[in-house]
Amino acid sequence: MLELAAGSGRITLAVLPFVRSVTAVDNSAELLSILQEELAKPERVKNAAKVDAVLADILRLELTDQFDAVILGTTSLCLFDADQRRSLLGDIQRWLLPGGELLISLRTPELGGSDFYVHEVSPQLAIEESFDVTAGTFTSKLVERNDAGERVAEYSVTTHLLTEAEFRAELGAAGFAVAAAFDVGPRNRADAIGNYKLFRAHASAAGAGIKEGHTHG
Secondary structure, three states: OEEEOOOOOHHHHHHHHHOOOEEEEEOOHHHHHHHHHHHOOOOOHHHHHHEEEEEOOHHHOOOOOEEEEEEEOOOHHHHOOHHHHHHHHHHHHHHEEEEEEEEEEEEEOOOOOOOEEEEEEEOOEEEEEEEEOOOOEEEEEEEEEOOOOOEEEEEEEEEEOOOHHHHHHHHHHOOEEEEEEEEEOOOOOOOOOOEEEEEEEEEOHHHOOOOOOOEEO
8 A cells, every 4th residue: 555645654554453554654754753652652563564654645656566445535636736736646656556446535625604714623733724715725823821821833734625516526537536435534523624525546557557567565
């Protein structure tokens, strides 16, 4: 299995007991070090050898191996513009074995009503979310506050807006056939804007272009 934008391994660690191997790719050395720390824990060390952590930009990733499955979670595809998405989906086709599966998530803000929302996670933590239809962007900002309620730190990420129809069209243009789509509900908070979906798509036989290298589960 290949996980792109693996981060600290939230998905990698969850699937590890059920797969032969995982190549976990991320461009953050800090996040991959957290993954390595988790793998060193007694309850996980027996599966640690299954993981190959790769520090790389997924848009510039060069692989000679092919995989039964590729995972791209946390709506990471929307970090990229249309050309970058097209290029990445083409690379994923080459990295998948014929008939392999792509598991990919998408969050689509519902356009209409207010374009700014605040989720109060705790007295010290809030998530501010907004979308700009004109610019075609969606921004999530994590705000940390002290005991007096003053902002002490902010972390934000801006992604491209992508409707489900546009997303499905891009998958189809890249040679993927969507086999199933699942609604994913919020875990701990009500999401005022946006729907989460997990898509399971099959790679076309014509899309698999690597003829040399190794295969992985």
